[in-house]
Amino acid sequence: MPARIIIVGNGSIDPSLAAFIDTHDLVIRFNGCRSFDQAPSRTDVVAVCNTGRPACEMLGAPGWSRHPAIRAATEIWSVRPPRFFAAERARIVREHPQLADLCDDFTDGFIAFCERTAKRHRVISEAIHRRTARALLPHAPAPYVTPSSGLIVIEHALAHWPEARIAVAGFDHTGWWGHPFDAEARLVEHYVRQGLLQRGLPARHMQEL
Numbered sequence: 312m313p314a315r316i317i318i319v320g321n322g323s324i325d326p327s328l329a330a331f332i333d334t335h336d337l338v339i340r341f342n343g344c345r346s347f348d349q350a351p352s353r354t355d356v357v358a359v360c361n362t363g364r365p366a367c368e369m370l371g372a373p374g375w376s377r378h379p380a381i382r383a384a385t386e387i388w389s390v391r392p393p394r395f396f397a398a399e400r401a402r403i404v405r406e407h408p409q410l411a412d413l414c415d416d417f418t419d420g421f422i423a424f425c426e427r428t429a430k431r432h433r434v435i436s437e438a439i440h441r442r443t444a445r446a447l448l449p450h451a452p453a454p455y456v457t458p459s460s461g462l463i464v465i466e467h468a469l470a471h472w473p474e475a476r477i478a479v480a481g482f483d484h485t486g487w488w489g490h491p492f493d494a495e496a497r498l499v500e501h502y503v504r505q506g507l508l509q510r511g512l513p514a515r516h517m518q519e520l
Contacts, residue, residue: 313337315476316468317511320461321345322483328352328511332480339388339468341460342369344380346481354380358435358464359421361389362396363410366417376424386431388467389418390460395437403456410456410489439467450497456489465499469507480511 313336324346332338332352339356340347342365347354357380360366369375376382393416400414407413418434425432443458443466461482468477484496502508 312472313475315478316472317478317480318461318464318468319346319511320479320481320483322481322485324349324481324511326350328480331478331511335478339464340380340384341464343375344378347378347380349481351379354383356386356388357381357384358388358390358460360391360460361418361421361434362391362393362416363413366420367415370417370420370424376428382428384430386433387421387425388464389421389432389434390463391416391457392434392437392440393418395440399457406454407456407489413456435463435467439463439470442466442470446498447491447494450494450501452491452494455491455494459486459490459492459495462490462495462498465502465508469502476509477507478509478511 315335316337316339317332317335318339319332321341321344326349329350329352332350337355338353339358340354341358342360344354344357359369396414396416403413404411422432440463443463446466447458465479468475479499482499484492486492499508503510
């Protein structure tokens with residue numbers, strides 16, 4: 312069981328965080344690992360959006376598999392459980408016809424990639440998605456399509472490693488309109504105040520941790 316986990320989003324990161332990130336037992340990044348160049352450091356897991364256009368673009372781009380963070384990772388996590396999103400398709404298409412391909416499933420492509428590269432593949436469970444939706448409710452989300460991959464992974468870590476010290480960095484809580492980012496920011500701040508999460512600190516502050 313990892314004692315120290317850091318979840319690194321694709322938002323802005325202080326370059327001095329690289330050394331802090333490297334002190335953790337488990338380092339989780341997302342999709343194309345866009346924040347990696349700001350603070351190059353370890354990567355153990357890359358959580359991917361395994362449905363819709365993002366999945367298609369990652370699997371179809373040779374540069375994705377050659378990225379140093381993707382190459383270094385020992386695990387790929389598919390954030391969207393296929394059966395759950397298949398059940399969501401009718402609602403999403405009814406409410407947002409322009410998102411007809413959002414639930415197209417590319418999980419098999421990530422499984423094949425992991426088999427070729429000797430990585431472990433995991434699908435985050437439907438239970439975590441339901442947990443995330445419940446956690447968001449008290450924070451009054453506006454109508455949304457689906458929570459962000461970042462929040463799903465935070466909830467997964469909190470559920471599976473309750474004794475671990477979990478840090479987050481690179482979370483600007485901005486991006487695609489279909490995610491409830493304002494409510495997600497309030498929820499993450501709630502977890503920080505409760506001591507369930509800590510914000511990533513620059514390396515110069517590590518001696519205080």
